[in-house]
Amino acid sequence: MVPRHPRLDPLADRYAARTHGMKTSEIRALFSVVSRPEVVSLAGGMPAVTALPLDAVGSMIGELVSGMGAQTLQYGSGQGDPRLRERICDVMALEGITDASPSEVVVTVGSQQGLDLVTRVFCDPGDVILAEGPSYVGALGVFQAAEARVRHVPMDDDGLIPEALEQALLECRANGDRVKFLYTVPNFHNPAGVTLSEPRRQAIVDIADRYDLLVIEDNPYGLLGFDHEPMRALRARDDQRVIYLGSFSKTFSPGLRVGWVLAPLAVREKLVLATEAQVLCPPSLTQYAVARYLDTQPWREQIKLFTELYRERRDATLESLDALMPPGTTWTRPDGGFYVWLKLPHGLDSKLMQPRAVGAHVAYVPGIGFYADGSGREYMRLSYCYPEPDQIREGVRRLARVIEAELDLHSTFDAVDTGTFRAVGRSDGSAARTVVGPANSDRIED
Amino acid sequence: MVPRHPRLDPLADRYAARTHGMKTSEIRALFSVVSRPEVVSLAGGMPAVTALPLDAVGSMIGELVSGMGAQTLQYGSGQGDPRLRERICDVMALEGITDASPSEVVVTVGSQQGLDLVTRVFCDPGDVILAEGPSYVGALGVFQAAEARVRHVPMDDDGLIPEALEQALLECRANGDRVKFLYTVPNFHNPAGVTLSEPRRQAIVDIADRYDLLVIEDNPYGLLGFDHEPMRALRARDDQRVIYLGSFSKTFSPGLRVGWVLAPLAVREKLVLATEAQVLCPPSLTQYAVARYLDTQPWREQIKLFTELYRERRDATLESLDALMPPGTTWTRPDGGFYVWLKLPHGLDSKLMQPRAVGAHVAYVPGIGFYADGSGREYMRLSYCYPEPDQIREGVRRLARVIEAELDLHSTFDAVDTGTFRAVGRSDGSAARTVVGPANSDRIED
Incomplete structure (x- = not known):
């Protein structure tokens, strides 16, 4: 007989090898959060389907x-x-x-x-x-x-x-x-x-x-x-x-x-x-x-309509980032698609920061979700495809405040030098050395 | 450089282990045959969707x-x-x-x-x-x-x-x-x-x-x-x-x-x-x-309508089989669903017989498709879900003639005793001994 304790999986020893490594993606884990109306979600990659006829x-x-x-x-x-x-x-x-x-x-x-x-x-x-x-x-x-x-x-x-x-x-x-x-x-x-x-x-x-x-x-x-x-x-x-x-x-x-x-x-x-x-x-x-x-249907014209709409949202995103982000924050400048990839100021960790961002009613996807090797903590993905421009501006405003508060906290911790925060946050840049993100300066010349 | 000869797959040594064992199913292999209008297909398992509102x-x-x-x-x-x-x-x-x-x-x-x-x-x-x-x-x-x-x-x-x-x-x-x-x-x-x-x-x-x-x-x-x-x-x-x-x-x-x-x-x-x-x-x-x-929608009533329709087709199938099949042929008698499982007279092989059946404009699925071990050659699956009752009767009539012709051919070969036909066709029943089909008499009592 197998144990029937509700917290134990009686089949735990029965799964295939591949199953043991399966885990919820950083995006799916956010699903319940981003559907709350008070949260501006820059997390999901949902297209603007209501722009269809x-x-x-x-x-x-x-x-x-x-x-x-x-x-x-x-x-x-x-x-x-x-x-x-x-x-x-x-x-x-x-x-x-x-x-x-x-x-x-x-x-x-x-x-x-x-x-x-x-x-x-x-x-x-x-x-x-x-x-x-x-x-x-x-x-x-x-x-x-x-x-x-x-x-x-x-x-x-x-x-x-x-x-x-x-x-x-x-x-x-x-x-x-x-x-x-x-x-x-x-x-x-x-x-x-x-x-x-x-x-x-x-x-x-x-x-x-x-x-x-x-x-x-x-x-x-x-x-x-x-x-x-x-x-x-x-x-x-x-x-x-x-x-x-x-x-x-x-x-x-x-x-x-x-x-x-x-x-x-x-x-x-x-x-x-x-x-x-x-x-x-x-x-x-x-x-x-x-x-x-x-x-x-006029599908080519519809694609033009989609791109106009996404361009407007991209513009709202980049303008807000330019206006509001604290020094040390960098990001990519997409000329199409749905996403901006943002790098936090030195020492910050997007995964650790996430609960505070959700508390401030803004959501993003932490960078670690996009690496197979656990790196990427200094990055986050911002999606501009779904929210309206005004929501985007509000979302970036909230995010900027969260980052600023993190920087304040970080400098306080730095002053007392506990060391712990740095280690968890990989503020020594060790991740960036092995895998170079797009906004990183370790670019190989070509 | 890889060879570009069109008949060679340059990636042949690149596939995963699982890919080498993949093969077309006996059903999918019949796809082009059964869609020809002159063929009565007792092969596919397509539901009668046109009975929907x-x-x-x-x-x-x-x-x-x-x-x-x-x-x-x-x-x-x-x-x-x-x-x-x-x-x-x-x-x-x-x-x-x-x-x-x-x-x-x-x-x-x-x-x-x-x-x-x-x-x-x-x-x-x-x-x-x-x-x-x-x-x-x-x-x-x-x-x-x-x-x-x-x-x-x-x-x-x-x-x-x-x-x-x-x-x-x-x-x-x-x-x-x-x-x-x-x-x-x-x-x-x-x-x-x-x-x-x-x-x-x-x-x-x-x-x-x-x-x-x-x-x-x-x-x-x-x-x-x-x-x-x-x-x-x-x-x-x-x-x-x-x-x-x-x-x-x-x-x-x-x-x-x-x-x-x-x-x-x-x-x-x-x-x-x-x-x-x-x-x-x-x-x-x-x-x-x-x-x-x-x-x-009245989905329970729709299911009743479907079952009435399939029952009529099942009846047409069993009545035709009873009336037309040569001695030595046996089959199951379903009281629901889509399928009859038919066992050919001793020595016949449904896979070898298939080209002659298609030539006579009737299609079925050879039994070997339903076994992982290559057995099942004496069986075939007949589906009654899709054709109208009259088509079913005609299809069973054609099938009965093909089986009778096979029996004639078989008895001729038996007379000259080449041995080859038997070996390919497993007419010694070796497959049936290891894996018992439902119409087989090797039933374990319970």
């Missing part, structure tokens, strides 16, 4: 069910609806991917599932994945579930640093590590807010070729640029070594959970088998909804 | 988007919509699960994802899963992807045989196998069409208790009985050792991909972390659609 989209989806219920309510193919896969190729052409065939596309339940599938297809426990430092928190969750080891590669304001990537590859080779792929978010990085520059794109692809490196290009934000046309995707430069992940979560709706993977045919075959084992097929209704939306 | 469902879903787009098009919680989880508890109460709390429910992308999550949370490579022989093909795909080993436990017309389960457990114990759980479909089994009898339900739960065995109860068809009220679920008898998988695919719509897992809280926590790593959250729109459907 809801009546038109509602009629469109209603008609899909009434008129095509035999298809939209029925099982579909594991690879995804053929019509949607065609339209996905049109969308990718906007970023220079003009040679993609619908047969190379697998529709997924958000690009999150796409990344999970790619990781399951390629990674055994102990394999190494290279990823920017910081990196998308949801990707780190996938890699952890696959029992892969993540090695972060530093970024700066121009994105991933090619020399640092090459150095990481050489070190992995020397260690005998099996590097399965580089995971990168080249456009309007989550959480760093930076974009991989044009010359670096070619440099990364060249390195991939030289080192026979597979690249997973995760691109949910690429069409949400404020200042220029979309940049040419890595996949547009290499159709054999780059696997591309796309999503309609930010250009249309995240609640439909429609994303995709574009992969060479041999890999695509494996991905279809993997997704059939995981979900049989993606939901038919949501796929038809996206395909019909692209067929009948 | 499509206009009403269409209006309902359209209004959900127009009126509640801020919720239905937005990200939701990883565990699933709270209102839907409440309604799921109401649905489960129909099968005697009256103590379930919405907090113990995780909404999944079909129950397929639920099974995948449970398997990922519990199974390391090499772990053993007990499953009926035959077993649901989609479950075998999940277990294979987890690199688990499946040990089949025989069934008969009353479902899984408790004595055989106990024997399997003892043998696994003697072998030092780590048995992670029993996977079972107690109601209107896919593919066997049989239902676990009332006394055996208690016997299975008692064995689970005695051997400290976790049971995964997969129940997509439980409400689709033709002759009596739903039977009491295994989960209703044991809330600690039974993890229950449910689905709206057969009671409402498979194209929405809404299923669920009911699990003790400690397990539920792990499942939520696993699903967040896999898909972030299930689609919001489809969850709201199901919850609203349960709130506003």
Whole structure:
């Protein structure tokens, strides 16, 4: 018999190895906090879906069910609806991917599932994945579930640093590590807010070729640029070594959970088998909804409308930060997407500071959530995608006050020199030395 | 440089161990065949969704988007919509699960994802899963992807045989196998069409208790009985050792991909972390659609309508089989669900016969798809859920002719005694001796 004490898990010795490492992400942990109305949340990455023409989209989806219920309510193919896969190729052409065939596309339940599938297809426990430092928190969750080891590669304001990537590859080779792929978010990085520059794109692809490196290009934000046309995707430069992940979560709706993977045919075959084992097929209704939306609604104009709205919120964020943040605070200046990556003044710790921020009714995501190695305590992610500009300004004001109060507290503690605060807060910068954040000055020249 | 020859996969040495074992299921392999209009397909398991009130469902879903787009098009919680989880508890109460709390429910992308999550949370490579022989093909795909080993436990017309389960457990114990759980479909089994009898339900739960065995109860068809009220679920008898998988695919719509897992809280926590790593959250729109459907539409009456329709098709199937099948052919007699499990006359092989059946414009799923160990060649699964009764009768007529032609051919080969045909076809019954199918006479008495 197993013990039935309610606080003990009788199955604790029964779980798979991967399960023991699973933990709530820093973002999900905040869920109950950020939904309180008095809190200004700069934490979540929720798109502004109410900017969609809801009546038109509602009629469109209603008609899909009434008129095509035999298809939209029925099982579909594991690879995804053929019509949607065609339209996905049109969308990718906007970023220079003009040679993609619908047969190379697998529709997924958000690009999150796409990344999970790619990781399951390629990674055994102990394999190494290279990823920017910081990196998308949801990707780190996938890699952890696959029992892969993540090695972060530093970024700066121009994105991933090619020399640092090459150095990481050489070190992995020397260690005998099996590097399965580089995971990168080249456009309007989550959480760093930076974009991989044009010359670096070619440099990364060249390195991939030289080192026979597979690249997973995760691109949910690429069409949400404020200042220029979309940049040419890595996949547009290499159709054999780059696997591309796309999503309609930010250009249309995240609640439909429609994303995709574009992969060479041999890999695509494996991905279809993997997704059939995981979900049989993606939901038919949501796929038809996206395909019909692209067929009948002014989706390019809608993306422009979204970017205008996000640009206004980005401006409110940067203006407030410029006006209010105490000296020693630095941040990135995104020209698209949802996020600013902020570095606290020397010695402060965003995770330790979090309860006080929530007490002051402002929420952010602590930087440690975006590193697999526990570093990042001096950073935080601020999202401007969801709150209105006035809320953003109020949120930044509250945050500035919290940081100032922390600085006061910190200088008091420094005066009495307990040492403890420093150690927990890594105020010696030890984390920053091993993994360079984008706003850090340890930039490798190139 | 990697070779670029189009027929070689340059990444062949790069995949994870689990990927090498992935193969197309016998059902998915038939996809292109069964969609040809001249073929009567008794292969697929597609529900009769056009029997739904499509206009009403269409209006309902359209209004959900127009009126509640801020919720239905937005990200939701990883565990699933709270209102839907409440309604799921109401649905489960129909099968005697009256103590379930919405907090113990995780909404999944079909129950397929639920099974995948449970398997990922519990199974390391090499772990053993007990499953009926035959077993649901989609479950075998999940277990294979987890690199688990499946040990089949025989069934008969009353479902899984408790004595055989106990024997399997003892043998696994003697072998030092780590048995992670029993996977079972107690109601209107896919593919066997049989239902676990009332006394055996208690016997299975008692064995689970005695051997400290976790049971995964997969129940997509439980409400689709033709002759009596739903039977009491295994989960209703044991809330600690039974993890229950449910689905709206057969009671409402498979194209929405809404299923669920009911699990003790400690397990539920792990499942939520696993699903967040896999898909972030299930689609919001489809969850709201199901919850609203349960709130506003006559869903119990709709299930009655479905069962009437399936009963008529089951009758057409059994009457045609009784009238037309050659001697030596046997089959199960389902009183609910979608499937008949047919055993061919001695010496015939359903996989070898398949091209001739397709040539005669009838499709079925060969039995080997439902075993992890390559057995089952003498069986096939016939689905009556989708074709109209007249099509079913025509399909069975064609199938009977194909079997008769095979018998003729077989007796000719027997006469010249080449031996080859027998070996490939396992006409010596060797497969049946190790794993007993439901129509087999090797039934253990109980």
